[in-house]
Amino acid sequence: MKKILSVSGALLLLMSTFSTAPAAVAQPSPQANWHAERVCADVPAGNASCFALKYVDDSTGAAKALPQGSQVTPAGSTALSTGKTPADIQSAYNLTGLKSSGRTVAIVDAYGYPNLERDLGVYRSQFGLPACTVSNGCLTIMNQNGGSKLPRFNSGWADETALDVDAVSAACPDCKILVVQATTASFTNLGTAVATAAKQPGVAAISNSYGGGDSPDSTYGTYYNHPGIAVTASTGDNGYTGSSYPASSSYVTAVGGTSLVKDTSTRGWSESAWSGSGSGCSTVNAALPAAAAFGTGCSRRASADVAAVADPQTGLAVYAPNSSTSSSWAQYGGTSLSSPLIAAMYALSGNSGSSAALANSLPYTNAGKFNDVVSGSTGSCPTSQWCLAGSGWDGPTGVGTPNGVAGL
Template identity: 30%
Template sequence: MKRSSFFSVSLAIAGAAALAVAVTAPASAATPSAATPDTSGVYSVHPIVEKAGLSTSAVTPSLTPAQCLAQTAGRVACQTPDSIRAAYDIPATINGVPAGTGQTVVIVDAFGSPTVQSDLAAFSGAFGLPTPNLTVYYPGGKPTWTGKKTQTGWAEETSLDVQWAHAVAPGANIALVVAANDRGATIDNAIKYAVDNKLGNVLSMSFGEADNLIKSPNANNGQTAQGVKALAQGAAQGMSLFASSGDSGSDNGAGFANYAFPASDLNVTSVGGTNLWAGSGLNQPRETVWGDFANCPLTCAFGVVGETGGAPSLFTSKQGSDVAYNASVYTGVLTYLGFLGGANNGLYFFGGTSAGSPQWAALTADTIQAVGHTVGNVGQQAQSWASKGLLYDVTVGSNTTPTFSGGYSATAGWDRPTGWGTPDVNGIIAALK
């Protein structure tokens, strides 16, 4: 799940409602290169980031995808907390208090962000959310911020994770567990810390390593085996565990069906990606598979920036995604970054399945608050929920890549790119009460 190139998008503001967009995009989309074995055991993140050029004072909570689409000359049908709540029927309050109250959403990332607290406050203020309660843990020591190498990508991921967990569960506490680096063993230790201390009932992991880059968890692979053990312990404690399915299609550039860990772990609910067209005003299905290679949407202004993972695991019986959520940058969520400096600070369009994992964790926290008990492994319950109409069935699109024509298409019922579908949160709550 290699991080995408950064394409600059400049938006000029004329009041809070009118936007004009100028896009600088690559001449041609990059084709994934064949993966080579990685013996270092490094987890990677893949936040897909396009600059919106918006100040927090230039947006309103009521900004709709259709308005965003019109204001960006048909390029982006962006999402705000209000539009995501409307699309997935997520309650803003439960029993008269903000949704998620009394719960904690646990997020594991590496390196963290030097401005995570102030960025979350800026995001909350821009979209009218309650004051957040974020606690940051450094079980391996606080890393030194340099902004070099992979740190910027992880900082972007951290911003996305905490802000959108707060957007979906505005009353919940957020426990951000920051690993000192992105080595697999270090991040697995951070997961173990979160599980050993049971910091919350839900845990999100927006990172991964392609199956072909790791040895079988059952072989001589201490790093992955350590992660598997921690995840099994978390599941045994009743925690709901979520991970993103990946952003490089059905093969991660390897040329054959290729999934990723920890999404491939049987104790983890793997979250695939969609294009969310609800509220855009376009004559589209409500949602389609996020698959830019198969069908780059709208004007394809940023080029092909990725597509959802979802394939049979090389090591477990997991066959792909369990559920799905909005992931396309062309229907991307607005997220605030304040560590880039000067005019580079501001709101950005974010995509990637890493956006779906923290939001599924947060909506599960909402559900736990509402029903009064934990719900365990969501992936194992998804088929039952789908049979009751509690998940939207995505049936259009595929995650085929240029390096693997044997990718997978959405079908009625379960499919590898989007699992059993996307949530109707109030419906799930009503069914579980």
């Protein structure tokens, strides 16, 4: 697995290359000996890699254990409890008290995760969320064709799935959760899983926290084209490097990432573009008509459309597998976190189900209902707004992060 650079020092260095950079908002303080580590390896063309990032201690190789002082924290851990909780997520995005009326958020991932229901139960119990089980009808798990025979275990993708279901739980505790597990991480199998998810009753949103190189909708687009259902996709964790599919599809909402820090403002939180947030212009897929008035500078599909917290240093506390049998608390991020958060917010809004239009038009129609992120950078690029956050639309964060769910 690879280390990636995502701490604020790198962010500030990148910002210093732009003389017109806006004033920075509060940044997370760098923590010595910690780094973000990918849980899924690179894959050949025609396949996708999951984007989950785990916050790991350089000196011991251990994940950041959370929450501090809890009976589930590994004995002897001295790690600080910095992972975001459901209360944090709901406060930051003005979601507290909102209900989904039982709508379903579908999670599409590859491979199996035998202890998914058990681990989700630990997470929800820890934070006082209502139980979400197969027996009470809240949780459904199926294979890519809708059957009950599930794929083999894969440790990286199981981590991804744990992050996804915990993120949905954090943003929307009363949402039902459908997990559709593709046999492998090929785009064909993952796409088949998306199509299966879209056929299930009550599905309001489908989250895809994975990607590969920019690909044409003429090849895979039918899998993701579901008017009336919000389909979200992570833009990736490599900053300004071009587009990642399916985020570059014209049929999905491309979700970028921020660093989210508690502060003393009226909102109580500040956000800047996370340095790893994927941004760029597709070379093969059509621009969104709804984005035309926002001057993206891309002749084709621009990413991102919206954003939410993704910086693993300011990430979510997650109960995730260490192996096929054991699990523990750790802190996770990446745009793998922001995609299911936005999917859950779409489900809370219910707006996508009332229209035959694609849900990715809604943020542009309702841009004034988002928190505009005006600080942070994802690298160097030919047109500054593709990698530099600023007023209005920008590549790292799109039109911004949700302030409630009226914009989705």
